[in-house]
Amino acid sequence: MKIPKRLQPLVDDGLVDEVIYQLMSGKEATVFVVKSQGEICCAKVYKESMKRSFKKAAQYQEGRKVKNSRRARAMEKGSKFGRKQQEDLWQNAEVDALFKLAAAGVRVPQPFGCYDGVLLMELVADEQGEVAPRLNDVSMSYEQALEDHALVMHYVKLMLCAGLVHGDLSEFNVLVDDYGPVIIDLPQAVDAAANNNAFAMLQRDVRNMTEYYAEFAPELLNTHYAEEMWALFEDGALAVDTELTGEFEFDTSEADVDTVVEEIKAAFAEEQARLERIKIANEPD
Secondary structure, eight states: OOOOGGGHHHHHTTSOSEEEEEEEEOSSEEEEEEEETTEEEEEEEEOOTTTOOOTTHHHHHTTOOOSOHHHHHHHHHTOHHHHHHHHHHHHHHHHHHHHHHHHHTOOOOOEEEEETTEEEEEOOBOTTSOBOOBGGGOOOOHHHHHHHHHHHHHHHHHHHHTTEEOSSOSTTSEEEETTEEEEOOOTTOEETTTOTTHHHHHHHHHHHHHHHHTTTOGGGGGOOHHHHHHHHHHTTOOOTTOOOOSOOOOOOOOOOHHHHHHHHHHHHHHHHHHHHHHHHHHSOO
16 A cells, blocks of 8 residues: 555654555554564554544643653643644653553553654454454453453553553453453553542543443443452552452441531631731731
């Protein structure tokens, strides 16, 4: 096929030998199957921010650290240089997450590197070399659904142990090869400790996956893995070898509204009295 403009520099530099075909085009990137150093792999070409339709990107970028103070200031001001740095941060986030999660034991595509907004990584395929299907295109038995759901929850736990929440996990961001689920699409992965939206995103990730597997094993809808994991994470008790149960006891006690209101009134009265004392002290004799 004709070499796409964004891939031409990689061909010129010898990083890509041949562009075979376009695999898919999504909200944040277009993915091509290419040959690199004689091996078949993927080239994920990130779309520019103006062409990218990923919603609420600011929520995902909260807590991402920029070591260079000049870059941080430029990003805050939204200058041309700052926007370029923001794009680099967005794209490198997936590379960093892939390396980090692979080391943590999560099944993700093996990354090879990111060059000018193009991520080269492993092509997840079956034994016949065919591209692995997305989970949403896969049917399974009751037993397989239970097994794969438990494995995905294990991967989510390993991500959280590594300090990350996927942030956009669903049946559309999981591939299934001969060895089971593979987690993909991680440019929006968030820092679990630094992002105020992390718990809500974890709940959504787990809910998406649970609802899909529950189509084949309905009792999974009665599990509460996100809440269980987060409670352990906040207590510093979540570990790689933690055995999850999917059970969680919610706090059903009602708030004592009257007591809260009285405490607010007392605090207000105390503050008013303090201000009155200051006023009196500052009055001329």
